[in-house]
Amino acid sequence: AQSVTQPDIHITVSEGASLELRCNYSYGATPYLFWYVQSPGQGLQLLLKYFSGDTLVQGIKGFEAEFKRSQSSFNLRKPSVHWSDAAEYFCAVEPKTSYDKVIFGPGTSLSVIP
Amino acid sequence: ETGVTQSPTHLIKTRGQQVTLRCSSQSGHNTVSWYQQALGQGPQFIFQYYREEENGRGNFPPRFSGLQFPNYSSELNVNALELDDSALYLCASSSFDRVGELFFGEGSRLTVL
Numbered sequence: 001a002q003s004v005t006q007p008d009i010h011i012t013v014s015e016g017a018s019l020e021l022r023c024n025y026s027y028g029a030t031p032y033l034f035w036y037v038q039s040p041g042q043g044l045q046l047l048l049k050y051f052s053g054d055t056l057v058q059g060i061k062g063f064e065a066e067f068k069r070s071q072s073s074f075n076l077r078k079p080s081v082h083w084s085d086a087a088e089y090f091c092a093v094e095p096k097t098s099y100d101k102v103i104f105g106p107g108t109s110l111s112v113i114p
Numbered sequence: 115e116t117g118v119t120q121s122p123t124h125l126i127k128t129r130g131q132q133v134t135l136r137c138s139s140q141s142g143h144n145t146v147s148w149y150q151q152a153l154g155q156g157p158q159f160i161f162q163y164y165r166e167e168e169n170g171r172g173n174f175p176p177r178f179s180g181l182q183f184p185n186y187s188s189e190l191n192v193n194a195l196e197l198d199d200s201a202l203y204l205c206a207s208s209s210f211d212r213v214g215e216l217f218f219g220e221g222s223r224l225t226v227l
Binding site for chain 1: 118147149155156157158159162172204206213214215216217218219220221
C-alpha cells in the first residue's frame with residue numbers, strides 16, 4: 001500500500017545538538033518529497049522540497065534533507081538545533097500522477113532542552 | 115505570514131448540525147486544498163479546488179463539500195456533524211503549476227459536542 005511513515009513519534013534533543021528526523025515512503029515511482037513544520041499556534045510551513053537531481057537539498061531555517069532511493073527515505077537534518085525549532089515536523093509526498101495530491105505523514109514532535 | 119486567512123478560528127457545534135468554514139487564498143494562487151488534522155495526527159487531504167472545480171478528493175464522505183469562488187477564496191461545508199469531525203481544518207492555497215508548495219492558513223478548530 002502507498003504510504004508515508006515517520007518512525008519517530010517524539011524526539012527530544014538538547015539545544016546545540018544535531019538532529020535527524022526520519023521519513024520513509026512506499027510508492028511505485030519516487031514521488032515529489034517535502035518537509036513541512038508546524039509550530040504551536042501556526043500553520044504548516046514548507047521547509048524544503050525534492051523533485052529530482054542533487055539528492056541533498058537545502059531548505060529554510062538551516063535545515064537540509066537527503067533523498068536515498070535505495071532506502072526510500074528522505075531524512076531531515078540540522079547540524080545544531082535551536083530552542084525555536086521545537087515543533088511538529090511532517091514529511092509529505094505528492095505522487096507523480098494526475099489525481100493524487102500532497103499526502104502527509106503522521107508527524108514527529110520535536111522537543112528541545114535548553 | 116502566508117497571506118492565507120481562515121475563519122472562524124474556533125467554533126463549537128453539536129452533533130447533527132452543519133458548519134461552513136471559509137478561506138481566503140494568497141494573492142496570485144488559483145488552487146485551494148482543504149485538510150483535516152485530528153489531534154496528534156498528520157493532515158488528511160479532503161479535497162482540492164482549481165478554477166472553481168473540484169480537482170481531487172480524499173477519502174471523505176459526501177457530507178463534506180466545498181466551493182471555490184471567482185476570486186479563488188473557498189468554503190468547506192460539513193453537514194450532519196459527527197463527534198469524529200472534531201479537528202483542526204486547514205486550508206492551503208497554491209499555484210497549480212508549483213507542485214506541492216502549499217501555503218497554509220492557521221486553521222479553524224472545530225469542536226463537535
